[in-house]
Amino acid sequence: MQRREDDMIDKRVVVVIPAYNEERTITGVIRGLHRQGLTSLIVIDDGSSDHTAELAFQEGAILLRHVLNRGLGGALGTGIKAALHLGAEVIVTFDADGQHNPNDVPRLLEPITKGDADVVIGSRMLDPLGMPYQRCVANWIANVVTYLLFGTWTTDSQSGLRAFSSQAAARMRIMTRGMEVSSEIIAETVKNRLRRQEVPVKAIYTDYSLSKGQSFHVGLQTLMRLILAKVRRLTL
Amino acid sequence: MKPIQFILLACVLAALTKVIHSYQQRRMRTLNFLFWTLLWIGTASIIMFPDATSFVAHLLGIGRGADLIIYASLLMSFCLIFRIHLMLARLEQEITEIVRAIALGRLTEAVDSRGGDDK
Numbered sequence: 001m002q003r004r005e006d007d008m009i010d011k012r013v014v015v016v017i018p019a020y021n022e023e024r025t026i027t028g029v030i031r032g033l034h035r036q037g038l039t040s041l042i043v044i045d046d047g048s049s050d051h052t053a054e055l056a057f058q059e060g061a062i063l064l065r066h067v068l069n070r071g072l073g074g075a076l077g078t079g080i081k082a083a084l085h086l087g088a089e090v091i092v093t094f095d096a097d098g099q100h101n102p103n104d105v106p107r108l109l110e111p112i113t114k115g116d117a118d119v120v121i122g123s124r125m126l127d128p129l130g131m132p133y134q135r136c137v138a139n140w141i142a143n144v145v146t147y148l149l150f151g152t153w154t155t156d157s158q159s160g161l162r163a164f165s166s167q168a169a170a171r172m173r174i175m176t177r178g179m180e181v182s183s184e185i186i187a188e189t190v191k192n193r194l195r196r197q198e199v200p201v202k203a204i205y206t207d208y209s210l211s212k213g214q215s216f217h218v219g220l221q222t223l224m225r226l227i228l229a230k231v232r233r234l235t236l
Numbered sequence: 237m238k239p240i241q242f243i244l245l246a247c248v249l250a251a252l253t254k255v256i257h258s259y260q261q262r263r264m265r266t267l268n269f270l271f272w273t274l275l276w277i278g279t280a281s282i283i284m285f286p287d288a289t290s291f292v293a294h295l296l297g298i299g300r301g302a303d304l305i306i307y308a309s310l311l312m313s314f315c316l317i318f319r320i321h322l323m324l325a326r327l328e329q330e331i332t333e334i335v336r337a338i339a340l341g342r343l344t345e346a347v348d349s350r351g352g353d354d355k
Contacts, residue, residue: 044339062346064339074332078339085343177332228325 013038013109014088016079018072019096020046023055024208030059032102033094042082043096044075052096062086072160073181077174084170091169095160099209104201108163111197118168118194121154121186122161122201132205138219142183145223149230150187154198158182161201168194179218180225237284244283252276275312 015038019026026043033041043056047069057063064082066075076093083091090112094100104122111117125143128136139158146157159182164172172188174181189196203209255276259269282289282305289301298304 057350060350062343062350064343064346066335066339068331068335070332070335074335077332078336081336082340082343085340086347175329177328228321231322 012089013092014040014042014083014086015092015094016076016083017041017043017094017096018046018075018079019043019048019052020069021048021050022052022096023050025098026052026055026096027059029096029098030056030061036102036105038105042079044079046070046075071177072179073174074177076181080169084166089166090163091166092163093160097209099203100161101202101204104161107199112163112165117197118165119189119196120163121156121196121198122159123156123198124159124201124203125155126198126200131203145226146183146186149226150190152186152190154186157186176225176229178222178225180222180229183226184229241283245280248276248280
């Protein structure tokens with residue numbers, strides 16, 4: 001049984017890693033995923049001006065490059081399309097800033113491989129011990145906004161660690177291009193009536209990963225874009 | 237008519253000419269053409285008959301005609317800004333689609349030329 005699980009990870013799970021100027025962490029992230037037996041990694045270099053692309057290529061990732069920076073949502077959309085094109089059965093999204101623990105990935109895959117869920121969100125808020133309180137508050141606000149706009153409650157609407165069955169990924173329509181994509185994905189699970197589960201994950205907070213997250217200013221921009229995304233959804 | 241009315245009317249006429257020209261050149265859709273034509277004709281009417289705004293303002297419970305114009309202008313500006321926001325969002329989406337198509341066009345090449353040891 002364990003062997004079958006290992007085979008499944010090798011051949012069918014594709015990890016999508018959106019990366020923008022992540023030369024400090026990308027090598028470690030890819031190596032960590034390799035250690036988990038995850039070898040099909042797609043790195044979307046989102047118009048980086050540093051050596052992210054070269055390093056990802058050296059580590060054996062499938063490297064796709066955006067000629068212009070399109071933001072997290074744009075990069076995720078490209079990665080998910082590429083993964084589907086390559087015949088992935090399960091697609092995992094994984095941040096490139098080193099905040100996720102690759103050891104959490106198997107736990108994310110389990111509900112999908114068992115057929116219990118279509119989408120699994122790695123929630124940092126189910127066990128928030130060690131999370132900076134500013135992050136806790138910011139995440140909670142984002143959860144409330146997501147609930148008010150899209151009518152569904154999650155404990156971590158901004159988590160970048162997620163897994164989708166290929167059927168679920170194919171049905172989701174990602175329109176936003178920035179960090180608001182995280183809430184949009186949650187909205188899409190509701191719209192497409194996908195079975196969603198959350199599993200606890202531990203984020204690795206470093207000064208670097210904290211600097212890469214949403215600042216107050218970016219948070220406000222994200223809120224504005226989310227409201228526009230909601231209006232577009234209503235008008236389309 | 238006062239000199240200011242002539243100046244303003246000339247501006248409106250210039251704008252209206254531009255609208256008609258754009259429509260003739262097929263750079264404007266019919267709905268947009270009708271909207272802008274009506275807007276500029278309405279503006280010209282207000283310039284020529286300013287007292288008419290006072291009449292409408294009284295009907296709506298607003299003190300002065302000038303206030304009505306300010307309120308209406310503000311409302312229209314907000315609507316326009318919102319439209320421009322939506323238009324920009326659509327443009328951004330289209331740029332993303334192009335960038336994505338370029339990236340995905342090289343997918344096969346990216347898979348074949350994968351670096352590292354575990355190709």
